[in-house]
Amino acid sequence: MKLNKSTISSNLTLAIAKGRIFEEAQGLLERSGIKILDYSSKSRKLTFETNHKNLQVLVVRAGDVPTYVDHGAADMGITGKDVLLETSAKNFYEILDLGISKCRMMVACRQGHNNVGITTRVATKYPKVSKQYFLKKGVQAEIIKLSGSMELAPTLGLADQIVDLVDTGITLRENGLEATDLVFDVSSYLIVNKSSMRIFREKIQDFIRVLDSSLRG
Ligand code: PRT
Numbered sequence: 001m002k003l004n005k006s007t008i009s010s011n012l013t014l015a016i017a018k019g020r021i022f023e024e025a026q027g028l029l030e031r032s033g034i035k036i037l038d039y040s041s042k043s044r045k046l047t048f049e050t051n052h053k054n055l056q057v058l059v060v061r062a063g064d065v066p067t068y069v070d071h072g073a074a075d076m077g078i079t080g081k082d083v084l085l086e087t088s089a090k091n092f093y094e095i096l097d098l099g100i101s102k103c104r105m106m107v108a109c110r111q112g113h114n115n116v117g118i119t120t121r122v123a124t125k126y127p128k129v130s131k132q133y134f135l136k137k138g139v140q141a142e143i144i145k146l147s148g149s150m151e152l153a154p155t156l157g158l159a160d161q162i163v164d165l166v167d168t169g170i171t172l173r174e175n176g177l178e179a180t181d182l183v184f185d186v187s188s189y190l191i192v193n194k195s196s197m198r199i200f201r202e203k204i205q206d207f208i209r210v211l212d213s214s215l216r217g
């Protein structure tokens with residue numbers, strides 16, 4: 001099923017997380033008949049026209065997608081479940097699991113040091129998710145917020161454990177760490193601003209239907 005060119009007649013903006021999510025989202029959109037024009041990974045451009053003249057694409061950081069959609073600066077967005085669980089933005093619906101950019105949010109520690117007691121220090125880019133996870137487990141966790149390279153923290157004695165995204169496990173292994181527990185499975189979702197959904201219901205529902213049928217096909 002392809003998106004009919006006349007389907008979208010009002011201006012809709014879709015914010016897509018740059019990097020690995022963008023590459024996979026682009027493939028999914030193409031299978032749905034939506035081509036992002038003039039895109040190159042080397043380009044500094046941040047807004048792109050598509051072959052549907054009323055659909056525009058923004059390329060922003062994964063963590064900023066909910067903010068754009070929350071404020072209605074973008075009608076729709078594509079970003080990771082990890083980002084959606086961590087954000088405090090609420091003014092959007094989580095519509096569709098796109099099944100792309102899959103990985104797992106995991107707890108990890110130094111290899112052979114999986115004997116954590118009832119208190120632990122946890123380094124992570126995801127303080128909200130981590131706090132909830134350890135609370136549920138009945139473990140008192142001191143959360144140390146980092147923006148990246150969490151893998152260094154246990155080795156340097158900054159934390160006992162980390163909570164981070166894992167795909168192949170190579171990053172953990174190369175830094176002397178091992179994954180111990182799954183926090184949740186991650187993939188990317190389509191989100192839609194609540195007012196946009198009301199105002200452009202038909203157009204957006206057409207868009208969702210087309211994406212959904214590409215996912216099944
Ligand atoms: O780089 P910038 O700060 O701008 O943004 P970003 O790092 O958030 O962007 P990017 O392109 O890394 O994409 C992040 C999003 O992609 C996440 O929010 C996830 O939804 C999704 N995703 C899927 C991943 C991974 N898989 C992944 N493996 N994001 C990050 N990783 C990293 C992980 O953090 C770790 O450093 O890859 C490393 C682990 O990979 P393995 O294969 O060694 O296990």
Ligand code: MG
Nearest residue numbers: 019020062148
């Ligand atoms: Mg990155």
